[in-house]
Amino acid sequence: MDIDSTGALFQAAAKGDATAWEALVGRLSPLVWSVVRAHRLIDADAHEVFQTTWFRLADNLTRIKEPDKVGSWLARTARHECLKVIRGSRRVVPTSDIDVLSPEADEHSPEQAVLEAEETAGREATLRGVWQAYEQLSDNCRRLLRVLMASPPPSYAEIAAGLGMAIGSIGPTRGRCLGQLRRLLA
Amino acid sequence: MNDDELEESLRRAAELLDPVPVSLVEVAVEAFRFRTVDAELAELTFDSLAGTAAVRGPAQARVLGFGGPETGLDLEITGDGPSRRVVGQVTPAAHAVVEVRGGDPVSVSTDAFGRFTVDRVPPGPLSFRCRVGDAVFTTEWVTV
Structure with a gap:
């Protein structure tokens, strides 16, 4: 990720630039969504946590001291909200394959439509196979890999903030989990 | 596929x-x-759901505190279904106007001690804007 330009977007948004805010949302929404998904909340809770996270950032625009670390701030905020929802006795259920494999039509992004048009049937089947193998991994592996899947790829600092894990343990865990995934795909 | 290629596939x-x-x-x-x-x-500044010691059932209230000793808001949120009840008190304890920011925006007047109740608050992001005397403050967002 281009850290400098994320920081620059943040600073412009903090000065009132709505276009910079929109670009910031576009850039960091996949990270926030990945952190929320990694905590495997039910859909309604996942949507609410995502919204609360961005509302909080909007109200804190002029208070955040390290613009370059806004991704980590968002990841940490999303994680804390997820943990509270889980502690609040609200249900946590595995995201079912059906939910994920058949997203509602109105939730398709234009990018996704383009992506789908470009994908050959074979390529798409491969990705579905990768996803199904991912779903068979342990909770720990699914959690880490789901955050790694954010696009653009998150920094290790952002992953650590989103999962509450030590930066030093991310690399080894990643290697072990990708190894397990590769064996499932073999 | 090496690790990086596999990650990109994911x-x-x-x-x-x-x-x-x-x-x-x-x-x-x-x-x-x-x-x-x-x-x-x-x-x-306080959330009964924060920290690892929080163990509660769905029937219990969630207790939240915002702000400091001079100006702030204390809340108790009950209910677990599609609508919640919010009971609160603004500090300083005086008549205040409280706006609910969230899924169903509403504005309420408190009593002379800053106390108010809002029913049928939908689950989701929630924040409050309070006007008490010359002071205006907005709470951080929480998910209820």
């Missing part, structure tokens, strides 16, 4: 099968227009 799979819902991106973009620029922000 990324492509997530973009295809579990993308950020477009409706959520739109809400996040909209948040900019509704941000607090003119009021003091009252930070969340």
Whole structure:
């Protein structure tokens, strides 16, 4: 990720630039969504946590001291909200394959439509196979890999903030989990 | 596939099968227009759901505190279904106007001691804007 330009977007948004805010949302929404998904909340809770996270950032625009670390701030905020929802006795259920494999039509992004048009049937089947193998991994592996899947790829600092894990343990865990995934795909 | 290629395949799979819902991106973009620029922000200073010791059943109240000893808001939220009850008190304890920011915006007047009740608050992001005397403050957002 281009850290400098994320920081620059943040600073412009903090000065009132709505276009910079929109670009910031576009850039960091996949990270926030990945952190929320990694905590495997039910859909309604996942949507609410995502919204609360961005509302909080909007109200804190002029208070955040390290613009370059806004991704980590968002990841940490999303994680804390997820943990509270889980502690609040609200249900946590595995995201079912059906939910994920058949997203509602109105939730398709234009990018996704383009992506789908470009994908050959074979390529798409491969990705579905990768996803199904991912779903068979342990909770720990699914959690880490789901955050790694954010696009653009998150920094290790952002992953650590989103999962509450030590930066030093991310690399080894990643290697072990990708190894397990590769064996499932073999 | 090496590790990096496998990770990239996962990324492509997530973009295809579990993308950020477009409706959520739109809400996040909209948040900019509704941000607090003119009021003091009252930070969340107490939350009964924070920390590892919190063990509670769905029938128990969630207790929240915002701000400090001079100006702030204490809340108790009960209910677990599609609507919640919010009982609160503004500090300083005086007549105040409290606006609920969230899924169902509403404005209420407190009694002479800053106390108020709001029923049928939908689950989701929630924040309060309080006007007491000359002071105006807005609480941080929480998910209820």
